[in-house]
Amino acid sequence: MRVRTAVATVVAAALVVAIAACGSSPASSGPVDGDWAEVVAAAEAEGSVFLYSTQHPDNLARLKTAFEDEYPGITLEFVRGTDVEINPRVETENRTGKGTADVHMTSDPAWITTAAESGRYSTPIVGPAFDTAGYERDRSVLDDRLFLVSAAVFALGWNTSALPGGLQTPGDLLTESLRGKIGVVNPAGFAAVVDEYRFFDENWSPDFNRRLAALRPRVYPSALGVAQALNSGEIAATPMVQPLVREQGAGAPVGWVLPQPAWGTPWYSHVLTSAPHPNAAQVLADFLVTEKGQTALSAGYGSALPDIPGAVARAQDIPLPDTSTLTADSVSRFQQEWRERFMP
Numbered sequence: 001m002r003v004r005t006a007v008a009t010v011v012a013a014a015l016v017v018a019i020a021a022c023g024s025s026p027a028s029s030g031p032v033d034g035d036w037a038e039v040v041a042a043a044e045a046e047g048s049v050f051l052y053s054t055q056h057p058d059n060l061a062r063l064k065t066a067f068e069d070e071y072p073g074i075t076l077e078f079v080r081g082t083d084v085e086i087n088p089r090v091e092t093e094n095r096t097g098k099g100t101a102d103v104h105m106t107s108d109p110a111w112i113t114t115a116a117e118s119g120r121y122s123t124p125i126v127g128p129a130f131d132t133a134g135y136e137r138d139r140s141v142l143d144d145r146l147f148l149v150s151a152a153v154f155a156l157g158w159n160t161s162a163l164p165g166g167l168q169t170p171g172d173l174l175t176e177s178l179r180g181k182i183g184v185v186n187p188a189g190f191a192a193v194v195d196e197y198r199f200f201d202e203n204w205s206p207d208f209n210r211r212l213a214a215l216r217p218r219v220y221p222s223a224l225g226v227a228q229a230l231n232s233g234e235i236a237a238t239p240m241v242q243p244l245v246r247e248q249g250a251g252a253p254v255g256w257v258l259p260q261p262a263w264g265t266p267w268y269s270h271v272l273t274s275a276p277h278p279n280a281a282q283v284l285a286d287f288l289v290t291e292k293g294q295t296a297l298s299a300g301y302g303s304a305l306p307d308i309p310g311a312v313a314r315a316q317d318i319p320l321p322d323t324s325t326l327t328a329d330s331v332s333r334f335q336q337e338w339r340e341r342f343m344p
Contacts, residue, residue, distance in 0.1 A: 049280035099274030102281035127286025151302030151315035
């Protein structure tokens with residue numbers, strides 16, 4: 001068993017290079033205190049907007065196309081990374097006042113809760129799409145600043161060549177024939193993944209993690225890495241991958257099923273106080289919760305609007321994990337125990 005540290009290093013390096021290439025820039029304008037048409041006009045004058053996100057890169061590419069079709073005068077650039085990579089950068093940009101990103105999208109429940117309570121990183125949202133009936137603002141917006149845009153629901157996944165019979169329940173994974181052929185995500189730095197492992201023991205079987213670790217699974221830095229390993233046949237199965245809708249559509253030899261119950265975590269976004277393009281940031285934030293924005297973001301994920309093609313769940317039905325159980329000390333202790341069990 002070995003952690004895919006090389007992959008993580010490449011991803012981190014790519015993140016740094018991509019951000020450095022875009023550079024930080026001083027605020028080119030201030031937020032408009034006017035009606036929505038004035039905000040859009042100011043956004044078009046700013047001409048660009050920058051997004052940090054942990055969402056699937058294909059969905060982000062679709063979002064860029066859809067946004068620029070809707071607002072041809074505003075260029076959307078984005079950097080995709082993990083919460084471990086991106087959240088510290090947001091904090092640094094806030095502390096120094098030298099922002100690169102305008103909008104930030106994260107699935108780290110502890111970070112989301114802390115940011116909403118402090119109000120330090122975010123400005124109030126002003127777009128009209130937040131008040132549409134389908135979005136259900138009362139269930140979707142935290143402290144008028146952080147807003148629900150998507151949700152990950154995690155499935156059992158398998159490679160159909162290696163495991164033609166597939167999986168029906170989490171217990172199907174716990175078989176000697178899958179020793180060394182299961183992929184899991186390293187929870188280091190990820191409070192949400194810690195919550196996911198706890199969910200396994202609390203909802204599937206009291207000793208699920210112990211039995212899973214005994215099968216010597218391969219460890220990956222993210223669920224995206226697990227999905228790629230399934231596609232290639234590097235692993236045969238996993239208990240923690242996003243629904244492989246996109247991969248099946250591309251003809252990959254994979255299958256998936258949502259277990260009962262399934263673990264999930266929501267994605268929230270916010271307009272950053274350090275945004276160099278504060279009006280374009282508001283326009284992007286608004287677009288994220290429109291039907292076009294949700295259609296771009298929701299392939300294989302939960303959507304924040306009903307009846308979105310490709311969505312596998314309703315994001316409002318995926319609650320934030322209880323962050324009172326995800327304190328820094330408890331997460332650190334779990335990660336140490338996990339490492340001793342999964343990487344002895």
